[in-house]
Amino acid sequence: MRAGQGLPRYRLTDMPPVxxxxxxxxxxxxLLPHALSAQSLPKPREFYFDADAATARAIIVLPxxxxxxxxxxxxxxxxxxxxxxxxxxxxxRLAYDGGRNETGRAL
Numbered sequence: 001m002r003a004g005q006g007l008p009r010y011r012l013t014d015m016p017p018v019x020x021x022x023x024x025x026x027x028x029x030x031l032l033p034h035a036l037s038a039q040s041l042p043k044p045r046e047f048y049f050d051a052d053a054a055t056a057r058a059i060i061v062l063p064x065x066x067x068x069x070x071x072x073x074x075x076x077x078x079x080x081x082x083x084x085x086x087x088x089x090x091x092x093r094l095a096y097d098g099g100r101n102e103t104g105r106a107l
Contacts, residue, residue: 059089070094 061076061083062069073094076087088107095104 058093059086061086061090065094065097 062072070091073087073091077084077091081087092104092107095101095107
């Protein structure tokens, strides 16, 4: 037997017509679970650019960005004081700001 042989053949015109109300009922039955499970969106909140406690702040051991401040930060690093890591971080930021990316990366 070949494929499709021996099976009754139906045409679309042989099917009984479906009324509009039956189609609407079928669509309602299919869409009702999706409509019931839909989540409501929260109302939009106003957005302000206030200070956020979760954002990173610049590490400042000594205020300023002049040469004297950089010398004092290097001395704090060399002496291995308790602020040595913070001094290195501030020096790295000053190096990046000055366009010395490799120095900043090394610190």
